Amino acid sequence: MSLTVIIPALNEAEHIQACITALRDKDSIGMVDEIIVVDGGSQDDTIPLAQEAGATVLRSDRSGRALQMNLGAQHASSEVLLFVHADTIVPEGFSTSIREAIQAHYPSGCFRLSFGHPSPVLRFYAWLTRFKMDIMRYGDQGLYIQKSLFTQVGGFREDHRVLEDNELTRRIRRSGISFMVLKEAAITSPRRYLEQGTIRLQLIFSTIYLMWRLGFSQDKMISFYRKKVRIRVPE
Numbered sequence: 001m002s003l004t005v006i007i008p009a010l011n012e013a014e015h016i017q018a019c020i021t022a023l024r025d026k027d028s029i030g031m032v033d034e035i036i037v038v039d040g041g042s043q044d045d046t047i048p049l050a051q052e053a054g055a056t057v058l059r060s061d062r063s064g065r066a067l068q069m070n071l072g073a074q075h076a077s078s079e080v081l082l083f084v085h086a087d088t089i090v091p092e093g094f095s096t097s098i099r100e101a102i103q104a105h106y107p108s109g110c111f112r113l114s115f116g117h118p119s120p121v122l123r124f125y126a127w128l129t130r131f132k133m134d135i136m137r138y139g140d141q142g143l144y145i146q147k148s149l150f151t152q153v154g155g156f157r158e159d160h161r162v163l164e165d166n167e168l169t170r171r172i173r174r175s176g177i178s179f180m181v182l183k184e185a186a187i188t189s190p191r192r193y194l195e196q197g198t199i200r201l202q203l204i205f206s207t208i209y210l211m212w213r214l215g216f217s218q219d220k221m222i223s224f225y226r227k228k229v230r231i232r233v234p235e
Contacts, residue, residue, distance in 0.1 A: 066160050113185055
């Protein structure tokens with residue numbers, strides 16, 4: 001069983017090498033066949049640093065995680081895909097956990113989440129990710145899926161510039177396909193929570209999730225996000 005890791009990136013020079021190195025070092029069974037970084041137009045050293053760390057880099061003519069991840073999947077040669085954000089560190093033995101879950105007939109799933117920070121609020125948010133609630137599915141948790149299933153369900157919706165991970169996960173589960181939340185936790189950077197305030201940012205994310213479930217357009221959700229959080233969202 002082989003695994004292709006796909007990392008969408010945009011100006012992630014600060015984190016990309018640590019992400020790639022962890023994928024190599026923590027692959028206890030040599031399951032990772034290739035690591036593909038799909039760059040959405042970085043203006044920093046993301047591309048040379050990813051190449052230096054041993055990843056294959058694809059350049060997308062547009063930014064947006066959904067289309068970048070779909071592009072990576074199109075070029076993947078392995079039978080299992082793992083989508084990981086550039087500021088996420090996979091847990092020790094992650095490949096063993098994925099292989100065992102697939103052998104137990106869970107063709108898709110994700111890790112729990114850890115922010116690697118002592119904040120009680122962040123630790124509580126991380127604790128909630130063990131439950132199979134759509135609202136608690138963060139892209140930072142990583143998503144593994146058999147490539148045949150990914151193709152079958154149509155991949156990520158490229159009209160989703162936010163909540164693309166939630167939408168795909170929800171679609172998988174609503175199709176009656178078994179989805180596993182693995183017991184190990186991926187570590188993601190708490191940078192945005194620390195910049196914006198842990199409770200404030202979670203309230204913003206929860207509002208956007210509610211807007212999505214109520215049928216608001218992606219443009220309206222992104223407009224709300226930009227007004228509340230001074231972080232660039234790709235066009």
